[in-house]
Amino acid sequence: MxxxxxxxxxxxxxxxxxxxxxxxxxxxxxxxxxxxxxxxxxxxxxxxxxxxxxxxxxxxxxxxxxxxxxxxxxxxxxxxxxxxxxxxxxxxxxxxxxxxxxxxxxxxxxxxxxxxxxxxxxxxxxxxxxxxxxxxxxxxxxxxxxxxxxxxxxxxxxxxxxxxxxxxxxxxxxxxxxxxxxxxxxxxxxxxxxxxxxxxxxxxxxxxxxxxxxxxxxxxxxxxxxxxxxxxxxxxxxxxxxxxxxxxxVYEFNRFVKDLNGLTVDEFLIELDAYFRIENKGQSLYVPKEKHHFSMYLNGNYYSLYLRKTGYEFTDVLSQLDTEILYKTVLKPILGIQDIRTDTRISYAPKKNNSLELKEKVDNGEFQVAFGLVPINIEEIKQIADANLQMPPKSTYIxxxxxxxxxxxxx
Known part of the structure; x- marks a missing residue:
């Protein structure tokens, strides 16, 4: 009431x-x-x-x-x-x-x-x-x-x-x-x-x-x-x-990271392969359309990243959020970003008006890699709240x- x-x-x-x-x-x-x-x-x-x-x-x-x-x-x-x-x-x-x-x-x-x-x-x-x-x-x-x-x-x-x-x-x-x-x-x-x-x-x-x-x-x-x-x-x-x-x-926040944590591009892609099916889209703009699908812009190319369900365990509603998945599979273990609230190597921008922002911010040298996500929906927000859980920072632009x-x- x-x-x-x-x-x-x-x-x-x-x-x-x-x-x-x-x-x-x-x-x-x-x-x-x-x-x-x-x-x-x-x-x-x-x-x-x-x-x-x-x-x-x-x-x-x-x-x-x-x-x-x-x-x-x-x-x-x-x-x-x-x-x-x-x-x-x-x-x-x-x-x-x-x-x-x-x-x-x-x-x-x-x-x-x-x-x-x-x-x-x-x-x-x-x-x-x-x-x-x-x-x-x-x-x-x-x-x-x-x-x-x-x-x-x-x-x-x-x-x-x-x-x-x-x-x-x-x-x-x-x-x-x-x-x-x-x-x-x-x-x-x-x-x-x-x-x-x-x-x-x-x-x-x-x-x-x-x-x-x-x-x-x-x-x-x-x-x-x-x-x-x-x-x-x-x-x-x-x-x-x-x-x-x-x-x-509800719109998504894209993620931008300044470096690859000491990895070369090829080494980084090999690390990603443990969690995702990766497809190089070249210069063709790629925007993910489904949950657990991500876009990535790296070294002049767009990539599609499809989560391998066998390599990641869903334990609760939080673990199913794309922002949490990206943190658990990429940002923390591969790129070494422990605290996404305070680490200055990562930045965020809402994908509301500019579909080319991933490319632009990497091509101009401001960041080395960028990730695009699909928006979290209102039902996911309610499920997280009902379970007394907390979303990662910058999960939604509302x-x-x-x-x-x-x-x-x-x-």
Whole structure:
């Protein structure tokens, strides 16, 4: 039984939302970030980068407190206003390739702790603590966790009804994506949505494992500090964007390795032969189409790699993931990459737009070998989460990617 609640969002006025909302600030290259800050006084990036006002970089708690101050200034100047009554926020993002539609809501820390909200990735404790400290000092969260749920007819009917109305927000960004938000604030519809989610046994984190885990750490801290804790306080929940499984898009991350661990090309191919049937495709672009099939670009040639089932043992759902197979058969034993989180010899890139990236990055000398995979599907993600297992890093590139400050959740 999943708890999903409406909340009173802080959000930009309708005339400024297209200027305020931004991509996650980590995405911006330094030059582009500076241009955004220079030419757009309303961008939320001013809140997240408070040192720009003083022409200096700020770090740690000092930065977090300045973020809080910039946020207050946006509220004082009327750029941000808080809704007077709780609502669900129906958000539709339309890209040139896809349409995503779901509900922004407050989801339960208790559900996270009780494994009703399920995880498929591990988290780094230092990063959890950093973001918990950020939340504690700023008092808000502007980026929802991306959750997915099984397609539900009841929820879909309410969504379809509101899509026929004029949106509260409608704007298009320079990347040709259109963003629309509707408010669902009638009590009857709110209760129908809440009851529908109560019938759903589990929600799955698609993106935002560190944000959700940090929110739970903050809730634990604030519970201990509050002698009158009731469980209804805002800190007992975190902002999420819930979309049906059919709307989720999952892409693969390709792997790039800088060297062959001291092996020649021929020696490397012989080592691979123990695990794979190998076929040299020459200059013909090869993209794998099935699970346990891989593409490889090496020394000017594409190769197909088909896993030899007799040389590899499937022991659980994790062992069947292509990212795990590649690690267990190639990256660790042959190329000597023990820790794929920290080893600087390996790099990753999502195969979303560039099918020639394997070739390009190897031919230009940046890497010596590259591997392509097929995407992991939503059922595999759920199986891993249900088994309380963790995927290797960079196993999935999941869309939609969400903008900051469309809705803001205060603690």
């Amino acid at each position: 999943a708890i999903v609640n409406p909340f009173k969002a802080v959000r930009a006025t309708r005339d400024k939302v297209g200027l305020v909302s931004s991509k996650s600030y980590e995405i911006y290259a330094t030059k582009k970030l500076k241009a955004k800050l220079k030419y757009n006084p309303y961008t939320f990036l001013h809140v997240i980068n408070p040192g720009y006002k003083y022409n200096q970089e700020t770090l740690g708690e000092q930065r977090f407190k300045l973020v809080h101050n910039r946020y207050l200034e946006f509220k004082e100047d009327g750029v941000f206003k808080q809704d007077e009554k709780p609502a669900f926020y129906l958000y539709k993002k339309t890209t040139p390739e896809s349409t995503f539609c779901g509900i922004i809501a407050a989801t339960s820390v208790e559900d996270y702790n009780n494994d009703i909200i399920k995880k498929h990735e591990g988290t780094l404790h230092l990063r959890e603590l950093l973001f918990e400290n950020y939340l504690k000092n700023t008092g808000f969260n502007a980026e929802p966790v991306l959750l997915t749920y099984p397609d539900n007819t009841t929820i879909a009917k309410i969504i379809e009804k509101h899509l026929l109305k004029r949106p509260e927000y409608e704007f298009t960004t320079t990347d040709k994506n259109t963003h629309c938000i509707w408010l669902i604030d009638k009590q009857q519809e709110i209760e129908i949505i809440q009851n529908a989610f109560k019938e759903i046994s589990a929600l799955y984190i698609a993106d935002g494992h560190h944000r959700s885990s940090s929110s739970c750490l903050l809730a634990r801290r604030l519970q201990e500090e509050n002698p009158d804790h009731t469980g209804l306080e805002a800190y007992n929940f975190f902002m999420s964007y819930l979309i049906p499984e059919s709307h989720l898009k 869309e939609p990617k969400l903008r900051s400050a469309l809705t803001i959740y205060e603690f």
